[in-house]
Amino acid sequence: MAPGPIIVLTGTPGTGKTSTAQLLASSSSSSSLSPPLPLQHINVGELIRDKALHDGWDEEWQSWDVNEDKVLDELERIIDDRPDGEGLILDWHTCDVYPERWPDLVVVLRCDHALLWERLEKRNYPMNKIQENNESEIMQVVLDEAQASYPAEIVVELKSETPEDMERNVERILEWAKVWREQRAREAEEEG
Numbered sequence: 657m658a659p660g661p662i663i664v665l666t667g668t669p670g671t672g673k674t675s676t677a678q679l680l681a682s683s684s685s686s687s688s689l690s691p692p693l694p695l696q697h698i699n700v701g702e703l704i705r706d707k708a709l710h711d712g713w714d715e716e717w718q719s720w721d722v723n724e725d726k727v728l729d730e731l732e733r734i735i736d737d738r739p740d741g742e743g744l745i746l747d748w749h750t751c752d753v754y755p756e757r758w759p760d761l762v763v764v765l766r767c768d769h770a771l772l773w774e775r776l777e778k779r780n781y782p783m784n785k786i787q788e789n790n791e792s793e794i795m796q797v798v799l800d801e802a803q804a805s806y807p808a809e810i811v812v813e814l815k816s817e818t819p820e821d822m823e824r825n826v827e828r829i830l831e832w833a834k835v836w837r838e839q840r841a842r843e844a845e846e847e848g
């Protein structure tokens with residue numbers, strides 16, 4: 657069986673990547689598709705912390721000083737070693753570090769900036785980080801980054817402000833994955 661799709665799920669911190677990726681992964685494994693199309697959730701931020709893919713802790717920004725080469729090597733291992741038929745969801749607040757050939761779909765989650773401010777405040781983010789992320793969301797930095805890094809036809813922007821938005825987004829991505837697999841199977845058949 658061919659490998660499943662690589663879905664880059666990105667957006668400003670707090671837009672809902674991890675919540676969406678968790679729902680997407682669990683919905684994909686419980687869906688009635690035959691054969692199944694499981695999507696494994698990779699929380700890249702957690703991977704960086706757990707596997708020390710960084711060069712230390714930045715006190716001012718309260719974040720890891722990410723070592724991109726180590727991150728890419730680790731992700732490449734995960735991509736190569738995944739079981740046949742399994743897709744991946746790469747959940748991270750940045751997306752331009754991946755090689756262009758990796759993603760089959762790039763989803764950029766968007767959220768009203770006032771709502772984002774509240775979400776980050778609830779998480780006790782330091783003020784400089786709340787402000788930076790808020791400005792970044794207003795200026796659509798992550799969307800611009802995605803559009804500059806990947807072909808327009810694979811980049812989609814989805815609103816993620818309510819639980820209903822999240823459910824709708826998960827349904828849309830699952831539907832996309834199903835069609836993506838059907839197209840791949842047709843192409844493989846044509847190639848003989």
Ligand SMILES: Nc1ncnc2c1ncn2[C@@H]1O[C@H](COP(=O)(O)OP(=O)(O)OP(=O)(O)O)[C@@H](O)[C@H]1O
Pocket residue numbers: 667668669670671672673674675676701748749775816817818819820821822
């Ligand atoms: N669509 C949504 N509707 C309502 N609440 C949401 C939605 N998406 C996320 N949230 C809430 O916003 C907060 C941040 O969500 P989440 O951790 O998924 O964001 P994130 O983009 O992964 O953040 P980070 O990049 O910092 O990991 C959580 O409390 C979550 O429950």
